[in-house]
Amino acid sequence: MSARLNSQVVIVGAGAAGDAAAMALRQNGFDGSVLLIGADRHRPYERPLLSKQYLRDEVPPDRVFLHRTEEYEQQRIELVTGHAVVEARARARTVRLDDGRDIHFDSLILAPGGTPRWSPEVPRLSNVFSLRTLDDSTAIKRALGESQRMLLLGAGFIGAEVAASARLMGKNVLMIELGSVPLGRALGQEMGEIYARIHRSRGVDLRTGTSVTRWITSEDRVVGVELSDGTQAEIDVALVAIGVGAEVGLARDLGLELGLGGVLVDETLRAAPGIYCAGDIAAHFHPVFRRHVRVEHWQVAQKQGAACGAAVAGTPSRYEELPWFWSDQYDLNLQYVGNAHDFDQTVWRGDPESERFALFYLKEGVIEAVLSVNDGRTGRLSRELIRRRIPVNIDALTDVAGDLRELASA
Numbered sequence: 001m002s003a004r005l006n007s008q009v010v011i012v013g014a015g016a017a018g019d020a021a022a023m024a025l026r027q028n029g030f031d032g033s034v035l036l037i038g039a040d041r042h043r044p045y046e047r048p049l050l051s052k053q054y055l056r057d058e059v060p061p062d063r064v065f066l067h068r069t070e071e072y073e074q075q076r077i078e079l080v081t082g083h084a085v086v087e088a089r090a091r092a093r094t095v096r097l098d099d100g101r102d103i104h105f106d107s108l109i110l111a112p113g114g115t116p117r118w119s120p121e122v123p124r125l126s127n128v129f130s131l132r133t134l135d136d137s138t139a140i141k142r143a144l145g146e147s148q149r150m151l152l153l154g155a156g157f158i159g160a161e162v163a164a165s166a167r168l169m170g171k172n173v174l175m176i177e178l179g180s181v182p183l184g185r186a187l188g189q190e191m192g193e194i195y196a197r198i199h200r201s202r203g204v205d206l207r208t209g210t211s212v213t214r215w216i217t218s219e220d221r222v223v224g225v226e227l228s229d230g231t232q233a234e235i236d237v238a239l240v241a242i243g244v245g246a247e248v249g250l251a252r253d254l255g256l257e258l259g260l261g262g263v264l265v266d267e268t269l270r271a272a273p274g275i276y277c278a279g280d281i282a283a284h285f286h287p288v289f290r291r292h293v294r295v296e297h298w299q300v301a302q303k304q305g306a307a308c309g310a311a312v313a314g315t316p317s318r319y320e321e322l323p324w325f326w327s328d329q330y331d332l333n334l335q336y337v338g339n340a341h342d343f344d345q346t347v348w349r350g351d352p353e354s355e356r357f358a359l360f361y362l363k364e365g366v367i368e369a370v371l372s373v374n375d376g377r378t379g380r381l382s383r384e385l386i387r388r389r390i391p392v393n394i395d396a397l398t399d400v401a402g403d404l405r406e407l408a409s410a
């Protein structure tokens with residue numbers, strides 16, 4: 001462990017944001033000590049693969065890691081894995097590890113991500129899982145290998161992606177969602193209806209507006225469920241995918257301001273003097289939208305992490321990247337750019353039946369976000385339209401033959 005130095009940066013969380021922050025510190029010429037602390041026993045890896053290619057055994061296990069161990073050594077990044085930070089003290093400027101060690105920081109980057117929610121009525125048994133870590137995905141993969149019938153509780157992104165993977169692996173899939181459509185919270189009712197159709201057409205038994213009323217167990221396993229629609233189903237393996245709670249405990253210790261389920265940070269991702277936040281926990285005041293935005297997505301976490309690293313290295317800047325994410329389900333690549341926490345109009349470009357289309361989310365005529373399915377180009381070309389924050393010509397948006405670049409430069 002490093003001795004106390006004049007310039008010691010501690011990064012809590014060795015995931016997407018923490019890893020990018022550590023690398024960016026060096027890329028931006030920071031010469032002090034960098035300590036990257038992760039509770040996970042593995043070095044940083046690519047989480048999005050865990051519900052997709054890794055789960056389906058389509059990538060070799062080594063491919064999931066972001067860097068080789070030697071790369072951290074070469075960059076003089078001290079990587080501490082398998083240890084959680086259990087306490088942080090603002091005045092003393094220290095963090096405490098789970099083995100009792102106190103570590104000083106001059107600057108702190110908080111990037112602890114989130115933890116899957118668990119409902120108290122769901123039994124914690126050997127074939128009931130949540131999915132966040134590489135070990136979770138490995139365990140689910142193993143259980144799926146010995147099973148035919150999978151239950152997914154929750155049809156958000158993780159549930160929907162695992163449902164698609166399980167179907168691609170030839171499993172029977174029952175997906176239970178309390179809301180009226182899958183992905184409704186993130187994408188709204190209209191898109192949710194389309195995704196309901198997509199999953200059903202690929203053989204998922206999707207029950208919306210439904211909950212589990214009884215878990216039927218045998219020894220240490222769940223063997224079936226009773227549902228609120230009065231039916232029963234036998235199951236071999238279950239995944240609880242009912243959302244994620246941002247890890248704000250350390251931020252609370254430090255007296256940081258909380259909001260939107262995370263930590264409120266300014267335009268430069270700073271939460272307090274010498275303390276930055278990135279990734280799933282950061283509720284960032286976004287200069288384009290002029291409001292706080294918190295999203296739980298991979299590229300945002302990486303870019304925010306890199307921006308925090310650059311800021312601590314001495315080049316702070318307004319973080320202006322538009323949120324962007326993707327989700328792969330079956331042969332459909334969804335991409336979403338922008339942030340439509342609130343919209344009063346949607347506009348289609350292309351035919352949703354064709355499974356290649358885009359949907360614009362608008363508020364008072366201004367585009368807040370664009371979702372595209374198998375049409376990443378529309379998403380890319382719409383970035384400028386989102387940034388401009390002025391009402392757009394709706395007819396031009398719907399005209400698939402028209403060029404969005406002309407609209408952006410009009």
Ligand SMILES: Cc1cc2nc3c(=O)[nH]c(=O)nc-3n(C[C@H](O)[C@H](O)[C@H](O)COP(=O)(O)OP(=O)(O)OC[C@H]3O[C@@H](n4cnc5c(N)ncnc54)[C@H](O)[C@@H]3O)c2cc1C
Binds near residue numbers: 051085247250
């Ligand atoms: C299965 C799965 C699939 C996904 N697919 C996509 C996708 O297709 N597209 C997309 O855009 N996003 C996807 N995401 C979301 C994306 O992975 C997250 O938004 C992103 O990883 C968040 O980065 P982060 O650095 O904030 O947190 P994380 O990547 O979760 O990293 C946080 C790290 O901090 C560690 N930690 C937590 N508390 C402590 C502590 N007290 N002390 C030390 N370490 C701590 C954790 O162990 C963890 O390793 C997916 C997520 C999952 C789980």
